[in-house]
Amino acid sequence: MATQKKTFDAVEVLNEIESKFDMVQILDQEGNIVNEDLMPDLTDEQLVELMERMVWTRVLDQRSISLNRQGRLGFYAPTAGQEASQLASQYALESDDYILPGYRDVPQLIWQGLPLTKAFLFSRGHFEGNQFPEGVNALSPQIIIGAQYVQTAGVALGIKKRGKDAVAITYTGDGGTSQGDFYEGINFASAYKAPAIFVVQNNQYAISTPRDLQTNAKTLAQKGVASGIPSVLVDGMDALAVYKVTKEARERAVKGEGPTLIETMTYRYGPHTMAGDDPTRYRTEETDTEWEAKDPIIRFRKFLEAKGLWNEEKENEHIEKAKEDIKNAIKEADGVEKQTVTQLMEIMYDEMPSNLKEQYEVYKEKESK
Numbered sequence: 001m002a003t004q005k006k007t008f009d010a011v012e013v014l015n016e017i018e019s020k021f022d023m024v025q026i027l028d029q030e031g032n033i034v035n036e037d038l039m040p041d042l043t044d045e046q047l048v049e050l051m052e053r054m055v056w057t058r059v060l061d062q063r064s065i066s067l068n069r070q071g072r073l074g075f076y077a078p079t080a081g082q083e084a085s086q087l088a089s090q091y092a093l094e095s096d097d098y099i100l101p102g103y104r105d106v107p108q109l110i111w112q113g114l115p116l117t118k119a120f121l122f123s124r125g126h127f128e129g130n131q132f133p134e135g136v137n138a139l140s141p142q143i144i145i146g147a148q149y150v151q152t153a154g155v156a157l158g159i160k161k162r163g164k165d166a167v168a169i170t171y172t173g174d175g176g177t178s179q180g181d182f183y184e185g186i187n188f189a190s191a192y193k194a195p196a197i198f199v200v201q202n203n204q205y206a207i208s209t210p211r212d213l214q215t216n217a218k219t220l221a222q223k224g225v226a227s228g229i230p231s232v233l234v235d236g237m238d239a240l241a242v243y244k245v246t247k248e249a250r251e252r253a254v255k256g257e258g259p260t261l262i263e264t265m266t267y268r269y270g271p272h273t274m275a276g277d278d279p280t281r282y283r284t285e286e287t288d289t290e291w292e293a294k295d296p297i298i299r300f301r302k303f304l305e306a307k308g309l310w311n312e313e314k315e316n317e318h319i320e321k322a323k324e325d326i327k328n329a330i331k332e333a334d335g336v337e338k339q340t341v342t343q344l345m346e347i348m349y350d351e352m353p354s355n356l357k358e359q360y361e362v363y364k365e366k367e368s369k
């Protein structure tokens, strides 16, 4: 009797791929180095600078939430918890690199050179908040989930065609990986070996939808595999690990080896945005506490303190500096002339459609009074 030929075991292949996605970590939650071999090449000054940025940005988050509640800011998506994921990935960039952020990614723009006043104007929906200074290579934060992934493939291809020594980096959330744009973007960039870095900040929830309901894939990182993209899962609460994998992705990209997909395992402490969702309705206190113990600033502080590079005095100095910077920037934003409806229309249209022209005249008349 002929033995039956063994068929290809697709389930086994999937299980094997999924089992390969171990989470890259350098610092554990106590601030101990658990993977010495991966330690990035950063000077003491650079390590301190990264900490200063995380502390400053945490204060910005707290102040932005209260400014929003006072009606002094508009749209705001909280960032606390995601500092390592956002700032350590940005720290691996060069000034010529191009950022295509999502709505939560304002901190990366600021550290890439966007003045804080501009960020506040963006929050208020003022068009000046979308006009970036020369040298800040970035698009405005994207509101349409996943759209920035397709744009990034295009920007990265442009960088490649111009022979520039730069990359395009983009960010989306766990929910963003369910969008068609996500797959189109990574596939296109891979096919053209475009110098792109695709970051998925897995903060566990897409508004109220938990990560486990979002997809049946065991990791989000593995979604890159089908596109032929090297993909990595990293502890997004560990600044050193995030920096390390982003730096490596950048090196690969500028060498012409194509894009990388990075999933950062992280958490947002606050609500989705300040528009009214209540996280207590979809998250438990235990989950919050579990993640707060992994806090990126606490573990980096412990690491730096053990090296004698950080102390309470330095941290307080930076908290005060952040408060001062925020106070000055909001004052400057308050001083910017209020946006009128006609100005907005003029900016939107080179040639206005006739129905809008009529409305334009009505508003012009109103504004003249």
Ligand SMILES: Cc1ncc(C[n+]2csc(CCOP(=O)(O)OP(=O)(O)O)c2C)c(N)n1
Residues within 6 Å of the ligand: 104, 143, 144, 145, 172, 173, 174, 175, 176, 177, 203, 205, 206, 207, 272
């Ligand atoms: C194409 C599109 N669909 C739906 C929305 C509404 N929406 C805004 S945020 C959001 C959830 C996104 O979650 P995730 O990608 O995980 O990012 P996070 O906000 O957690 O950073 C949705 C569905 C949108 N902005 N764009």
